[in-house]
Amino acid sequence: MTADLFDSVAEAQPSREQIADGAVLLRGFVRPIEGELVEAVRAFVLQSPFRRMTTPGGYQMSVAMTNCGERGWITDHTGYRYDPIDPKTGAPWPVMPPVFRDLARRAAEQGGFRHFAPDACLINRYEPGTRLSLHQDKDELDYSAPIVSVSLGLPATFLFGGLARADKPLVHGDVVVWGGPSRLAYHGVAPLAEGEHALLGRIRINLTFRRTR
Ligand SMILES: O=C(O)CCC(=O)C(=O)O
Numbered sequence: 001m002t003a004d005l006f007d008s009v010a011e012a013q014p015s016r017e018q019i020a021d022g023a024v025l026l027r028g029f030v031r032p033i034e035g036e037l038v039e040a041v042r043a044f045v046l047q048s049p050f051r052r053m054t055t056p057g058g059y060q061m062s063v064a065m066t067n068c069g070e071r072g073w074i075t076d077h078t079g080y081r082y083d084p085i086d087p088k089t090g091a092p093w094p095v096m097p098p099v100f101r102d103l104a105r106r107a108a109e110q111g112g113f114r115h116f117a118p119d120a121c122l123i124n125r126y127e128p129g130t131r132l133s134l135h136q137d138k139d140e141l142d143y144s145a146p147i148v149s150v151s152l153g154l155p156a157t158f159l160f161g162g163l164a165r166a167d168k169p170l171v172h173g174d175v176v177v178w179g180g181p182s183r184l185a186y187h188g189v190a191p192l193a194e195g196e197h198a199l200l201g202r203i204r205i206n207l208t209f210r211r212t213r
């Protein structure tokens, strides 16, 4: 416990960096609640496990995914969509806990977007070698709400708006918020490097909060 207290003084100095028009990087933003977030994800996956979904083109994604919230993002041979039911379990997705809603709202506010109320949280799991190719988040009905994206575990090189931010990888605790003029910016994740994270081991978890309608 004592070591944790000293760590939080030394490391958890949140900072806010504008990365594009309408996009900010909040370093260390979720460090104060990292334990709660990780425990929540552990509980979700008992109900709705990680799975590698298939794209409409028939490819299996290398990122394993699950969701929490009123609706979850899924892909299969018929297309991409949000669905209130987990196709793997036939039941609703795990409920999005207040700590998730609150963090998404607070982060969005730091990006200049007030009253963000996500109804979906996509949970991505990366292992070394896993990547996510460049794409836009555009399966939502209304682009006025931002995207809030939380990084936990191993660091990742985030590609945003055509720029490789290799000089400053996203690390555990960081949050990226993009909306407004950046809402449809292309982004992706370069293949994850080998590593071992103190809390999560050999993985990276990303939480992507969205308002889908
Ligand atoms: O893992 C990340 O940092 C990005 C995830 C993402 O872009 C997505 O889920 O749409």
Ligand SMILES: [Fe+2]
Residues within 6 Å of the ligand: 135, 136, 137, 187
């Ligand atoms: Fe995305």
